[in-house]
Amino acid sequence: MTENSSRNLAIQLRKKRYAAERRFRLYGIISISIALGALCLLIGNMAAKGWSAFMQTYIILEVELPRDGLAPGGKIDIETLREANYVAYLRKSLRDNIPGVTSRRDRRSLYKLISSGATLDLQNRVLADTKLIGSKISIAAVASDDVDQFIKGNITAGSGGKISSKQAAWIKTLSDAGRIEKRFNTNLFSNGDSREPELAGIWGATIGSLLTMFVTVLLSFPLGVAAAIYLEEFARKNRWTDIIEVNINNLAAVPSIVFGLLGLAVFLSFFGLPRSAPLVGGIVLALMTLPTIIIASRAALSAVPPSIREAAIGMGASPMQVVLHHVLPLAFPGILTGTIIGAARALGETAPLLMIGMVAFIVDIPGSITDPATVLPVQIYLWADSPERAFVERTAAATLILLTFLILMNLIAVILRKKFERRW
Amino acid sequence: MSPFFAAIVLIVLITCGHFLGRRRAIQTANGSRRLLHSLPHYYGLYVTLWTGVPAVILMALWVPLQPYFLDSFLIASLGDKASGLNSDQLGLLLNDIRNVADGNISSRRNDPTIIAAANRLIEWRQLGYAGLLVITLGAAIAGLAIARKRISRTMRARNAVERVFNAVLFIASLIAILTTIGIVLSLLFETIRFFGKVPITEFLFNLSWSPQTAMRADQVASSGTFGAVSLFAGTLLITAIAMIVAVPVGLMSAIYLSEYAPRKIRDILKPALEILAGIPTVVYGFFAALTVAPAIRGWGESIGLDVASESALAAGLVMGIMIIPFVSSLSDDVINAVPQTLRDGSFALGATHSETVRQVIIPAAFPGIVGSVLLAVSRAIGETMIVVMAAGLAANLTINPLEAVTTVTVQIVTLLVGDQEFDSAKTLAAFALGLALFCVTLVLNIIALRTVRKYREKYD
Amino acid sequence: MNMENNRPETVKSVAGGMAIDTAVTGEKNLKMDGTEETTIKMSARNLDVFYGEKQALFGIDLDVPEQSVTALIGPSGCGKSTFLRCLNRMNDTIDGCRVDGDIRIDQSDIYDRALDVVELRARIGMVFQKPNPFPKSIYDNVAYGPKIHGLAQDKDELDEIVRSSLERAGLLKEVVDRLDSPGTGLSGGQQQRLCIARAIAVSPEVILMDEPCSALDPIATAHIEELIDELRENFTIVIVTHNMQQAARVSQQTAFFHLGILVECNATNEIFTSPSDERTQGYITGRYG
Known part of the structure; x- marks a missing residue:
């Protein structure tokens, strides 16, 4: 009887x-689901908000290019062509399409349907082919951001809204006439920043990022590898190298914004380097990436088995030859992987660049490392701060890019690691 | 003539040096390479280094220094016109002269003194660059000649070259130290200036933070209060929320991945978590501001709570998500370092998997886990973009996660982005905050790295 | 192999001559009057084990008699540890390990789907090659098993279990005044006895020992061997050993494994005096291994 009850107790226990085991396992599954769910939510959110930015609304207009306005007296003169009143031609075409707009106020709100960028497009088109003068051409005029958002259904028409009900009616007229088209948004990829969302693009920021990364990698890769070789292969283990090692590990965990303060105080104030320049941004990010590269390179170097070194030394190679001929080539894939991962981190970094002025509104595409520039993540930050509804989708689109x-960089790193991974 | 031209000539010389050194070495050995101490190309490198290094150092000093000297010459030559100006006006004047000299549009392009000065500047620049060319090339040629002369059959060119390489490697390893020193010095220097304007007791103990700029120069002292307490409190609040999310989720994910998940699933899930770690913080910030904050606000309203649109909860939650992979990958390493024998010992006693994890593995890995959490805290405290985009700007001393608070990093950014004057207490305050941030994270990092290291040594 | 085996023996003959004598006589006694009444505690039939594609054990048939010591010997990689780990299903924790065949304890199949592996492992304790005390106090190390299995109703009972287990493992005297200090602070031999105490605290029926002395010095080894001999009265013991002298000293039955095959299994004195297979003979005379 007692045996039976104790048996039951044991079974119950x-x-x-x-x-408890199942619960514990469930917590694990829940945790990982939370993490991955957050990832999916984030990326899904960006994709849902951003995909529409890859298309842009255009209004197809037939524009008359009057000879007397563009080439008075039949003479084609570049200066006249540059200063001609293209806006008026576009507006006339708009009025032709929407009859009955007479009052000044209505006219003005009608003109707001197309972006100021359309004027520039028209001008470029005429400058590129002066034979068009005198003819009537069809042009896809960039619609203003409000029209674009209205067409995409992100805003509704009505009182107090960005689009009045009158404008909505005109848009419908244009749309019924087949004059409204959604096309691939080339401006997003070919323009610099702009106050007008429909003209704003990431090309300037992309070039800025490339220039900055160029400086970063150029500095941090050789310095990082050299430092790693010294510490791993040549330095005697003593107090001094201990200090360097602790220092590097700590530096890797210093908040990035502190590097920005360093850049501001040392490179801008003390050395007087130009503000907002990829040069300074690159140096700051290089200093920030350096510990990552050193740590990864050291790990790669120390993974090369001592037997290789001994074999080379046994052949009479000098220590430098041992490293350069044998150890470094074997460790190189690992070093490269570490560098790519470090560079990817630097590419996504924002905070230190705010400190050194790379947060300015810059329309021009930077041409050199001393030109004022901004970078992709900072561009995202700037756009995220802009009130226009159209910037939301562009921010999300820039994020996706x-x-x-x-992801491409990390993928390359992973492939490199897989391809050259060696087990000793 | 320009530094660019000098650089090209130098490159040509360096290349020549290499060939000359090589040829010379082979000549001294009468064409028989085996008689040489080192391989011929080491002699080439030897001459290359002698040719290039002194010349490049000279050039590197000359190019940035020349404008400074030219400026002071210009000021001297301007005489009366410059002496009456303060530093800002002088800077403007010099800028105009430079612009005219560069052929850019300048507001004063018609001023004769400026045109004269600009012409002088152009002339001096040419002189300077000529000097640069002569000096660097002189150094290069002299170096080449000396090195070439030194080459003999028994000369240890390889050892000499390797000594230089070694020195270069050593210098590279110092950069990290120099960076740290640079950080400490620059922060300390500006912070001391800050405490010259604002008493340190105010910074540490005053509860109010309102860094207004002075309207007039005599207003500085009364312009604002710099009590950082509410910033520290805000930082702590957001960090605490982040850790409440990140530590359990990260730790349990790590446990699931390293103890339970079948290999195939682990191979998929781990890289997926790494993607989470690779997402730039600005994207998290945008996500927090655009999606999470309004969602929390809406949810709060639906149950009758008043939630600020820039609530600490939104920033903290998203920061927590950002930290999850950080905690999980560090804990994963730590858990994997626990020897398999301990697991076996526990299983052999009839423990279930979760009992083994909870009562053997976690206690064994505890120091390492604490270290990882400390590192994560340090990362959360220093995180900038999420809070800049999703947390508030106004200081607010509260522990209510539904209210808006501001953090140390947010204030650093707001104080420094935009117009800066290096003398105002407002700008300097950013450096004082930066120093506080640096010190706190440094202490956390040192403790964390030490704990993790000791823990690793225990099981190695 | 020769080095490994010779060194302990020479030291042993100085340090523990007594132990050898008692072990040998004790074993003879059982052999003479125990043969008929021996009951089989565990048995393996037609056991195959695979690690992924690689087969580690081939058709093993082996009986483990109750309240005696069975030694598994053989060269490295012969599968003796694999076999041992099958007996309490420790191989379950290894990815890609597959076990075919039949292992029974008291006639019930331990690989039966309905069988509770946690309960099984409470019945079959295990001691490992390297002492692996948990990073807890000595007390908590021993109390861990009784706690998770709910063997004690209250604190006093738990104390009693811990004390008696330490006592039976011959460790109590050495640690009685420092039960709260960490188990990892003990010497290697003490740690291994702590692990034995930990195993017997759950009152298992069988104790598996995987080269329990290979990480210990000769004196500690002698202690453990004495202990094994005492434990035989209450437990069924299966021990894997590299050391043939040890097998001869502590076991009543010896099984010789070679390349995943059970070559020979017989009473220990039979195996060591007149092995029937020439591979066994080659191994025990030190020709290979």
Whole structure:
């Protein structure tokens, strides 16, 4: 009887223990689901908000290019062509399409349907082919951001809204006439920043990022590898190298914004380097990436088995030859992987660049490392701060592009690691 | 003539040096390479280094220094016109002269003194660059000649070259130290200036933070209060929320991945978590501001709570998500370092998997886990973009996660982005905050790295 | 192999001559009057084990008699540890390990789907090659098993289990005044006895020992061997050993494994005096291994 009851007790206890086991396992699954769910939510959110930015609304207009306005007296003169009143031609075409707009106020709100960028497009088109003068051409005029958002259904028409009900009616007229088209948004990829969302693009920021990364990698890769070789292969283990090692590990965990303060105080104030320049941004990010590269390179170097070194030394190679001929080539894939991962981190970094002025509004595409520039993540930050609804989708689109770059870089790193991974 | 031209000539010389050194070495050995101490190309490198290094150092000093000297010459030559100006006006004047000299549009392009000065500047620049060319090339040729002369059959060119390489490697390893020193000095220097304007007791103990700029020069002292307490409190609040999310989720994910997940699933899930770690913080910030904060606000309203649109909760939650992979990958390493024998010992006693994890593995890995959490805290405290985009700007001393708080990093960014004057207490305050941030994270990092290291040594 | 085996023996003959004598006589006694009444505690039939594609054990048939010591010997990689780990299903924790065949304890199949592996492992304790005390106090190390299995109703009972287990493992005297200090602070031999105490605290029926002395010095080894001999009265013991002298000293039955095959299994004195297989003979005379 007692044996039976103790047996039952034991079975009950085991049941409890197994329930605890299942619960524990469930917590693990829940945790990982939370993490991955957050990842999916984030990327899904960006994709849902950003995909529409890859298309842009255009209004197809037939524009008359009057000879007397553009080439008075039949003479084609570049200066006249540059200063001609293209806006008026576009507006006339708009009025032709929407009859009955007479009052000044209505006219003005009608003109707001097309972006100021359309004027520039028209001008470029005429400058590129002066034979068009005198003819009537069809042009896809960039619609203003409000029209674009209205067409995409992100805003509604009505009182107090960005689009009045009158404008909505005109848009419908244009749309019924087949004059409204959604096309691939080339401006997003070919323009610099702009106050007008429909004209704003990431090309300037992309070039800025490339220039900055160029400086970063150029500095941090050789310095990092050299430092790693010294510490791993040549330095005697003593107090001094201990200090360097602790220092490097700590530096890797210093908040990035502190590097920005360093850049501001040392490179801008003390050395007087130009503000907002990829040069300074690159140096700051290089200093920030350096510990990562050193740590990864040291790990790669120390993974090369000592037997290789001994074999080379046994052949009479000098220590430098041992490293350069044998150890470094074997460790190189690992070093490269570490560098790519470090560079990817630097590419996504924002905070230190805010400190050194790379947060300015810059329309021009930077041409050199001393030109004022901004970078992709900072561009995202700037756009995220802009009130226009159209910037929301552009911010998300820029995020998607940045993420694509980063994932590509990490993928390359992973492939490199897989391809050259060696087990000793 | 320009530094660019000098650089090209130098490159040509260096290349020549290499060939000359090589040829010379082979000549001294009468064409028989085996008689040489080192391989011929080491002699080439030897001459290359002698040719290039002194010349490049000279050039590197000359190019940035020349403008400074030219400026002071210009000021001297301007005489009366410059002496009456303060530093800002002088800077403007010099800028105009430079612009005219560069052929850019300048507001004063018609001023004769400026045109004269600009012409002088152009002339001096040419002189300077000529000097640069002569000096660097002189150094290069002299170096080449000396090195070439030194080459003999028994000369240890390889050892000499390797000594230089070694020195270069050593210098590279110092950069990290120099960076740290640079950080400490620059922060300390500006912070001391800050405490010259604002008493340190105010910074540490005053509860109010309102860094207004002075309207007039005599207003500085009364312009604002710099009590950082509410910033520290805000930072702590957001960090605490982040850790409440990140530590359990990260730790349990790590446990699931390293103890339970079948290999195939682990191979998929681990890289997926790494993606989470690779997402730039600005993207998290945008996500927090655009999606999470309004969602929390809406949810709060639906149950009748008043939630600030820039609530600490939103920033903290998203920061927690950002930290999850950080905690999980560090804990994963730590858990994997626990020897398999301990697991076996526990299983052999009839423990279930979760009992083994909870009562054997976690206690064994505890120091390492604490270290990882400390590192994660340090990362959360220093995180900038999420809070800049999703947390508030106004200081607010509260522990209510539904209210808006501001953090140390947010204030550094707001104080420094935009117009800066290096003398105002407002700008300097950013450096004082930076120093506080640096010190706190440094202490956390040192403790964390030490704990993790000791823990690793225990099981190695 | 020769080095490994010779060194302990020479030291042993100085340090523990007594132990050898008692072990040998004790074993003879059982052999003479125990043969008929021996019951089989565990048995393996037609056991195959695979690690992924690689087969580690081939058709093993082996009986483990109750309240005696069975030694598994053989060269490295012969599968003796694999076999041992099958007996309490420790191989379950290894990815890609597959076990075919039949292992029974008291006639019930331990690979039966309905069988509770946690309960099984409480019945079959295990001691490992390297002492692996948990990073807890000595007390908590021993109390861990009784706690998770709910063997004690209250604190006093738990104390009693811990004390008696330490006592039976011959460790109590050495640690009685420092039960709260960490188990990892003990010497290697003490740690291994702590692990034995930990195993017997759950009152298992069988104790598996995987080269329990290979990380210990000769004196500690002698202690453990004495202990094994005492434990035989209450437990069924299966021990893997590299050391043939040890097998001869502590076991009543010896099984010789070679390349995943059970070559020969017989009473220990039979195996060591007149092995029937020439591979066994080659191994025990030190020709290979």
